[in-house]
Amino acid sequence: MQTNILSICYLIGSVSFIIGLKMLSNPATARRGNLVSAAGMGIAIFGTLFLYQPAGTQFNNYGWIVGAMIIGTLIGAISARKVKMTAMPEMVSIFNGMGGLCAALISIVEFGRIAQDNADMHVLSILAGMIIGSVSFAGSMIAYGKLSGKIKDHAFPGQHIFNLVVLFVIVLLGALIILGDNASSIFIFGGILILSLSYGVLFVLPIGGADMPVVISLLNSFTGIATACAGFLYNNPVMLTGGILVGSAGAILTILMCKAMNRSLKNVLIGSFGGAKAASGAAVGEQGNYREISLSDAAMVMAYAHKVIIVPGYGLAVAQAQHTCHELEKSLRKNGVEVKYAIHPVAGRMPGHMNVLLAEADVSYDDLLELEPANEEFGSADVVLILGANDVVNPAAENDPSSPIYGMPVLQVWKAKTVIINKRSMRPGYAGIDNQLFFQPNSSMLFGDAKDVLQQLINQVKDI
Amino acid sequence: MQTNILSICYLIGSVSFIIGLKMLSNPATARRGNLVSAAGMGIAIFGTLFLYQPAGTQFNNYGWIVGAMIIGTLIGAISARKVKMTAMPEMVSIFNGMGGLCAALISIVEFGRIAQDNADMHVLSILAGMIIGSVSFAGSMIAYGKLSGKIKDHAFPGQHIFNLVVLFVIVLLGALIILGDNASSIFIFGGILILSLSYGVLFVLPIGGADMPVVISLLNSFTGIATACAGFLYNNPVMLTGGILVGSAGAILTILMCKAMNRSLKNVLIGSFGGAKAASGAAVGEQGNYREISLSDAAMVMAYAHKVIIVPGYGLAVAQAQHTCHELEKSLRKNGVEVKYAIHPVAGRMPGHMNVLLAEADVSYDDLLELEPANEEFGSADVVLILGANDVVNPAAENDPSSPIYGMPVLQVWKAKTVIINKRSMRPGYAGIDNQLFFQPNSSMLFGDAKDVLQQLINQVKDI
Amino acid sequence: MQTLLDFIQNNIELFYVVILSVFLGIEVISRVPSVLHTPLMSGANAIHGVIIIGSIIVMGEASPDNYLVLTLGFIAVIVGTLNVVGGFVVTDRMLEMFKTGKKGASKQIKEN
Amino acid sequence: MQTLLDFIQNNIELFYVVILSVFLGIEVISRVPSVLHTPLMSGANAIHGVIIIGSIIVMGEASPDNYLVLTLGFIAVIVGTLNVVGGFVVTDRMLEMFKTGKKGASKQIKEN
């Protein structure tokens, strides 16, 4: 009876995951979708806690389990509540790593239990869960480090070959455990554990920090698969379906993220451009002539404009200038200027980065233009102010077939009467390529850190 | 070993059904998708034939089975090859009925076998398979009869209530079998069989002939569910997944078909408008003044036009005038006129009806305009010739919120310089509503059967 | 109630298969252009012809002297084959007409 | 080979569940607007936190004096809970920001 009800709890859990994911992929229902999944998760977890009957023995250690859950809930809820909007990807990376760690720990315990008997295929599930879980754990920790700026890109020559060798050794040792005798297997298991953790580190270390959202999505998919392995092991359908769903959805999502940046997954993982390499390599290309504009001129032009469109980019996030930007918007409005924001879907370093950033500064959602409406409005704008954006306003995406970003939809800022570009130098952005926009007759540069520049603009505007 | 391989055959079959359906829903891959499903089906069927091992006994009656399959293949392939394009929905209806019959027959045999033991839930699968299969079989036959014009709409007062009562009795008798003793159950079973067949007839009989595509799609979904019941009975995963997939996809497809006509499923099944009722009821509403145009004038206007767009509708199919229409197109082209066809997605009585019709007459696919491109081109057309279309060119869909078709996208023929409408009378079309288009200043009527009118137009155009 | 619960329990994986298939059927179909409605209906119609496997099993398990079952099974195999073969062939013929439809086709692909 | 085939045979329904889930995961996600990529990743991340059930089972089946297992399991439950709770809360916070996005939202709905 108890087991029957538990089965139904699991069924409900699985269905709620499917419906939740479905709802999550539509802006209108996304938030409720998340709650649906959460409710299903709750049913599955509490079902297990109260209804699970171990074969043979009874259910022990309630105290420890509940204690651990309380600790986990407190830490999880508080850190998730406190984290700054812009640090959310880091948070996701950590939580993903925790899932991987959990899978690895389960596999370790189960390996100790099952090593006695030789249930081939169960050992396979355990090994797979351990390896994938460990890779995901170690990789996520590195990704977290990179996002938070604590770890820099590292790569040594031939690292890709080396990584492949490590992977090969892991598989080899795994086969040894499955086929070999049981005496030494515990040591081999330990070896695999260490190698898997190292692989996770080696896998993520050389990838550019800016590509971390893609990597996290991939590791997310890995953790899903590790979860499914554990589901297989326990013949537990909710773990199985949940894990596989996340595994396949995560894989597709990874590909979609790459597509949104007009890159391939291989390109991200092996890194033909972007990150460290680009910053050093393609720094200064052939240049035309660009115009500079003074702070006071810029303030003047904007204060007397009818319509100003602000294009935020990665630089705004770096400078943490979202609040100052909102200030400028308000002073301009006081002068009767219509101000809007044009949001490119891959501006910044994670999808929705700009939305998150501006929401943090309380910019009204109604003032945000998406790509297509924005491109329709630029023509009627007097001034476009670009704050630390570069690739997403690069005309090469439309007119230079040899450009690596060719084909990516961009914000057609050049349609506006005047374009003012704020950045610190003439250095390229994420894609490491030059931007002809800067040299067009209606463009002018306004050098400096976004926050400083904005602050000074505000002062100037107020003085007018 | 044999069973293992059979399992894998079934797995392949299931996956090929999923992939096939997926590909079928995209015009570019649809045809290959159909082949993929067919290949998977072949693997599953031949796998069963050669690898299935009955519990206890051995596999008997190879000769009979193969013989039956050959007969079925011959009849199926020949009739499917020979059928006229425009009779295809009838064909689909028959084949669907055959699937339902097959499910019902299987259930009958299995009931005889299992009646001895009392495996509750198996009896449930058997009963469900039999009931749903019979309904689908009988319903499909009636739908076939209606589509081919052999059966007219029949309804008696209170039929909906009566149908519900029949359904209720079926469920009641079913419960009796599951809960009752086994002695009399064979008679009850026979009763249910007869009632189910009657229900199928009663269910479809009152529905307007024009709504048959929707009904067939629904019955298609039913047969899928009957198949899944048999899959449950035999614990056969390929029947289960195949049946359920068709069941759910068919249900969604039914809803989509209704949506494309801007109606609800309930509306179709209970029939608030359309079919027989509409033709008699709403015949003549308040009328304005319409202009008639003579055959020779119509021929003249078209022969000297730069661009003529033809809008085919249900009337063209009724008159079987597709070939004559293609003739007219050719003679106009000889006069240097640019001729195109504007195809509304729900013109005619099944989705794609016009495409099928014109393809049969060898009209080039490149001359067909879909809804949106057509609406862009009407403005530049000198003449629009409407052949037996009515609802799909009704401006009320755009400007009369009280109209039952309000909200359905229509062909905006009124943008053209001259609109010539061929139909036999001022009677309304499928939706049973008046059409203000006929009374607009740039419209004129050209009464007569489409085939006759077209033939005479051709003669006139040649004389010019 | 208890019987039902036990039944679900014993066939729990089948229930998962059913539920997942339901969702999959819905997802796979839900964005099909209306011109494909008829071929899709016809293709799906062919797929439920997999019921023929049931009739083959019925025949294969019948003893060769049980004429009633043999007759019913024989008919079942015939109509099942009709469903499968006729269904796929008709669908193929319908789709044949779309083969030259590059313009229309590519347009609709973009829409998806 | 034989072992593998037997294994598949014995777990055939699980394989169906796996395969259907794979397709379902792909279908469900494949038309998501890019602004939802990050919340979706985060939501999916929370879902694989269902791994915590495994750690609860490990703890529940461990004998109360097996301190090694208890310690590992204890940590596993903590990190699993972190994954679940943190994941859902972070996702909710991300999505909170879209709540006023009627304009943007309705536009993207039409696109689907």
Ligand SMILES: NC(=O)c1ccc[n+]([C@@H]2O[C@H](COP(=O)([O-])OP(=O)(O)OC[C@H]3O[C@@H](n4cnc5c(N)ncnc54)[C@H](OP(=O)(O)O)[C@@H]3O)[C@@H](O)[C@H]2O)c1
């Ligand atoms: N959104 C995503 O999901 C995602 C994920 C990964 C990668 N990407 C990629 O990231 C790029 C995003 O384009 P983007 O236009 O937002 O950024 P970008 O092309 O990387 O350009 C950012 C610009 O900001 C300037 N900048 C940096 N710090 C600044 C500061 N403190 N003050 C003012 N300016 C500063 C930099 O120039 P200076 O150094 O001269 O100041 C740089 O050129 C795209 O190539 C996209 O494919 C996006």
Ligand SMILES: NC(=O)c1ccc[n+]([C@@H]2O[C@H](COP(=O)([O-])OP(=O)(O)OC[C@H]3O[C@@H](n4cnc5c(N)ncnc54)[C@H](OP(=O)(O)O)[C@@H]3O)[C@@H](O)[C@H]2O)c1
């Ligand atoms: N395509 C589908 O999937 C589907 C399925 C079911 C229902 N429907 C519905 O069917 C309708 C289709 O619109 P439609 O514009 O194609 O057709 P319609 O609105 O039904 O109009 C057809 C017109 O053709 C005329 N007609 C009949 N026989 C004729 C002949 N021999 N020669 C010349 N004219 C003839 C009729 O007028 P006279 O009697 O005056 O000649 C009638 O007004 C829509 O309402 C749609 O929702 C579509």
